[in-house]
Amino acid sequence: MKKILSSVLVASMLLSVGVSTSLAAGGASGPKSYNAVGKIGAVIMNPYGVAPLTAIINDGGYAIKNAKVTVKGKGEKGIDISYDVSDLNVLQHGGIPVFGLYPDFVNTVEVSYKRENPVAGGINSEDIKETYQIYAPPVVTYGSGTAQKMALPKAEVVVPASKNVKNNLYLMNHLSSTMPNASQVVWNLPAGGALEWDYESYVWMIDTNGDIRWQLDVSKFRDPYDIRKKGNLMGFDQTKDGNIMWGQGQTYKKYDLMGRKIFDRMLPRSYIDFSHHLEETVKGTYLLRVANSDLKRRDGKNVRTVRDVIVELDKEGNVLDQWDLSAILDPYRDNNILAMDQGAVCLNIDADKAGKTLSKEDLEDDSMPFGDVAGVGAGRNWAHVNSVNYDPHDDSIIISSRHQSAVIKITRDKKVKWILGSPEGWSEEFHKYLLKPVDKNGKEIVCEAEGSKCPGYLSDKGGFDWSWTQHTAYVIPEKSKDHLRHVSTFDNGDSRGMEQPALVTMKYSRAVEYVVDEKNMTVQQIWEFGKERGLDWYSPITSVTEYMPKTDTMMVYSATAGMGDLVAFRAGTAQLTPYLHEFKYGTKEPELEIKMVGGNIIGYRALVIDYKDSFK
Known part of the structure; x- marks a missing residue:
């Protein structure tokens, strides 16, 4: 049953989040499985429960340095939201914070970072650039119970x-x-x-x-x-x-x-x-x-x-x-x-x-x-x-x-x-x-x-x-x-x-x-x-x-x-x-x-x- 549930969770995550790099591989058992969809960890939507158009790309246990995020604008005239993420901010969130997603849309999110992986005798560093496809949910507002729409203008x-x-x-x-x-x-x-x-x-x-x-x-x-x-x-x-x-x-x-x-x-x-x-x-x-x-x-x-x-x-x-x-x-x-x-x-x-x-x-x-x-x-x-x-x-x-x-x-x-x-x-x-x-x-x-x-x-x-x-x-x-x-x-x-x-x-x-x-x-x-x-x-x-x-x-x-x-x-x-x-x-x-x-x-x-x- 646990394996079936795990498979369902992975499948559902891959439906909402895609990435242009190859998926991280892990064994069927043991602590190496992170449900990663990129080079680090899983993508967690609305990580704190109150901001549904945000996400965090988990660090996957790696030390992440010099991170930068760009949420690409929608269409030809769309506006990019681009920002640098401090190393301390990555530690605060346990990964790379993604802010500025369009609602009800598959967003293109470009990230770059230095991934440090402990190895025998030192640290193996790698500069990585990835592109994620992240779907964010539609905007939801309170209903008034009348014929009038309580929608955002x-x-x-x-x-x-x-x-x-x-x-x-x-x-x-x-x-x-x-x-x-x-x-x-x-x-x-x-x-x-x-x-x-x-x-x-x-x-x-x-x-x-x-x-x-x-x-x-x-x-x-x-x-x-x-x-x-x-x-x-x-x-x-x-x-x-x-x-x-x-x-x-x-x-x-x-x-x-x-x-x-x-x-x-x-x-x-x-x-x-x-x-x-x-x-x-x-x-x-x-x-x-x-x-x-x-x-x-x-x-x-x-x-x-x-x-x-x-x-x-x-x-x-x-x-x-x-x-x-x-x-x-x-x-x-x-x-x-x-x-x-x-x-x-x-x-x-x-x-x-x-x-x-x-x-x-x-x-x-x-x-x-x-x-x-x-x-x-x-x-x-x-x-x-x-x-x-x-x-x-x-x-x-x-x-x-x-x-x-x-x-x-x-x-x-x-x-x-x-x-x-x-x-x-x-x-x-x-x-x-x-x-x-x-x-x-x-x-x-x-x-x-x-x-x-x-x-x-x-x-x-x-x-x-x-x-x-x-x-x-x-x-x-x-x-x-x-x-x-x-x-x-x-x-x-x-x-x-x-x-x-x-x-x-x-x-x-x-x-x-x-x-x-x-x-x-x-x-x-x-x-x-x-x-x-x-x-x-x-x-x-x-x-x-x-x-x-x-x-x-x-x-x-x-x-x-x-x-x-x-x-x-x-x-x-x-x-x-x-x-x-x-x-x-x-x-x-x-x-x-x-x-x-x-x-x-x-x-x-x-x-x-x-x-x-x-x-x-």
């Missing part, structure tokens, strides 16, 4: 990649709308929190042809009945060692690109409800956007807070510092919350509320429930911080607060340094931190309507504008100098001018770059894109703008384009069509434009992945 190239960015890979992070198996647990006693924000996640990578080259099997991470496995997979960040980190509800995790777990940790007990953003700082610490697990309000009530705390952890998970924004900012500033479209409050999407706003009475502190509701006061979604970014220049953080439509810099000693946003509604203690807009000549720009309506707030006029319900405010160290700090953000555009426009067609989003003069407390807008694309490019929620130093480009993902008209979106007459761009820095000249079509899952962010760093 197809990436259509609009502007082909320039030579500068052609070899980029993009990690795509999308989310479902509410699923039937979501929200099986809610926070209570004390009240509030955002645990009910628990949807299905979709994580994959595409190349600049739009072809899928990697997928994360999220079914291995999410279980609606397990508190450790609830929540959206969000905040993906590639760390300095080439690995990836992200958070999920009550946990945060680090894995390598082959799917090997480095750690999977619960948040420290003082904190709950990670979402949106995690990053590694240049100091090697981790910044996470979380919430307070038990806050005593000034009125004596105990609540779980919502998206308003930043925590800094060391590599072992120890708490180093925290920023409690309800104590640093004004959690009762309501101007922007009153102006927001309640149809799309980030991932809380309700087309029945499209175009509607809250009233002052709705926000009365004693009448509103606690929890993930747009409101004022600790315990409600008053801040909705969707990114936190470290500025090494002065050991401070920059946050993006969607519900305040403000980008804010806060120092290590928990003091506000500046506020980039409309001055309307800020209490007197914050007036000295409000940045004044200036033009390229340093002349002050006058904004009307209590400072909310600047010359650029209408779609048919140019000039300066604030960012509104923005996402991802990042400092650009490579362009900054001394007290001049370059900051990029994605200006979603809801509540622009502290109001809803007369017509939905007047809405638009922008990718924007500002220069903040911290000495003179001014801000200049130096670059924007998106206004000219109008409603079709408008993303009411999510999205990212991020500078890429290796290619000197601005990467932009308008992640929910097509959702701008929520009524049409619900009726099925409008479709999600996110756009991915890379722009030559300082210009509106795209070095790449990809349009995502055919999917009905909500885009969150995109991230450029440097896969070569992962195998060094």
